[in-house]
Amino acid sequence: MKRRMKATITYDGTNFSGYQVQPEKRTVQEELQKVLTVMHKNEIVQVTASGRTDAKVHATGQVIHFDTTLSIPLDRYAQALNVQLPRDIRIVQIEEVSNDFHARFSVHGKRYRYIWSCEAVQSPFRRFYATPSNGVKPNVMAMQEAAQYILGTHDFSCFCAANTSVKDKVRTVAKLDFEWHGEELHMTIEGNGFLYNMVRIIAGTLWEVGIGKRQADELASIIASMNRGNAGKTAPPHGLYLESVFYND
């Protein structure tokens, strides 16, 4: 009998060409499917995630689903996977869900985190995990002020990478906060959905406000323009973490 499994996973994106399978590349999806397929005696197991993440982007709370025919008890399933998975992917939690649960189509919202390290000399231990500011301390008040323009429901074409096929670019950003953790600045953003590169373009644009390259109130006209060219640079991938995916449980 097939059981549908929902798993919360975490991965260090450094050595992956992103989440989604691509020929000749090391991806998170491929590593998961490889292990599951071996466990299922070469019956191919397809894994579906809440969405893809780009190369070098991390996840602390990505969600996937897959169907299993194995009778491994639930409380041992995560460990059975973890012993076979590479150390840069870990199953945090696994549960059995009804067959109509879908890791992507059932999503109600997501939370991402973006981290900048603002010490004068970036710790070598943070080089893959936070974007260095090379000692620049941004004006977080200005970034918070600019963030107010992003909150709410808007057509976010200005924050969407040009190469996308999505037509409806209206999304709702419910929270957008900044917090210092020592000398690292964390931005967290929650919304009902995010366009391709949206979090990284928002991070890059707000950073430009923080370092005085733009004024906070420019955000109003940037959003209204619906033009990617008016927003800031796409922030580097290695500062980004997919932190939570929300479902109606």
Added chain:
Amino acid sequence: MKRRMKATITYDGTNFSGYQVQPEKRTVQEELQKVLTVMHKNEIVQVTASGRTDAKVHATGQVIHFDTTLSIPLDRYAQALNVQLPRDIRIVQIEEVSNDFHARFSVHGKRYRYIWSCEAVQSPFRRFYATPSNGVKPNVMAMQEAAQYILGTHDFSCFCAANTSVKDKVRTVAKLDFEWHGEELHMTIEGNGFLYNMVRIIAGTLWEVGIGKRQADELASIIASMNRGNAGKTAPPHGLYLESVFYND
């Protein structure tokens, strides 16, 4: 004119075959000397550290010295090195010292840190930076009790890797403390000097006390035996950090 420079450096040991130059291997010393030699127009610059660290061992406060003929002002010297060094080595601080300062011979003491991650599933972000306990929570009280036997001045032959040429194995351990940082257990140890693998063998032995494999008071007979075979396993290198080197300033 030659100036002697003392630098505090930090490195992520993951991708190094240790500190000391070895043929055909990537080492911290080699990377430092390569950059300094290029900066000195191919005049070979020798770098001397407080001591070597093994493959995969990290440093947050290693100290080196070298002699320079360059007239780069002191406040720009660290940056001049950092822009050329690989991102897994950073110069934290640099100062000019008298010619009789020697990074190794002038050492008065060192502090190391050893980290175990004790969560049920080790975060992928910690896989190169802490030793996983696979969910085991050690008895830290017992480890602290065992640590009391190590404090003070002893012949530490029992905690010295067999393949060493050092004759005098008497050292003084001045501090040995445990502290939880979330679900990670940190051991810090300070002393006037450490034998080859001494910190890792102490960590491995105290861990065995923590998980009930040994009694705390066994430490007395282990030390008295002066026999490496009676101590515990050498703890893995990637949990170890050289944190500070002390000099008489």
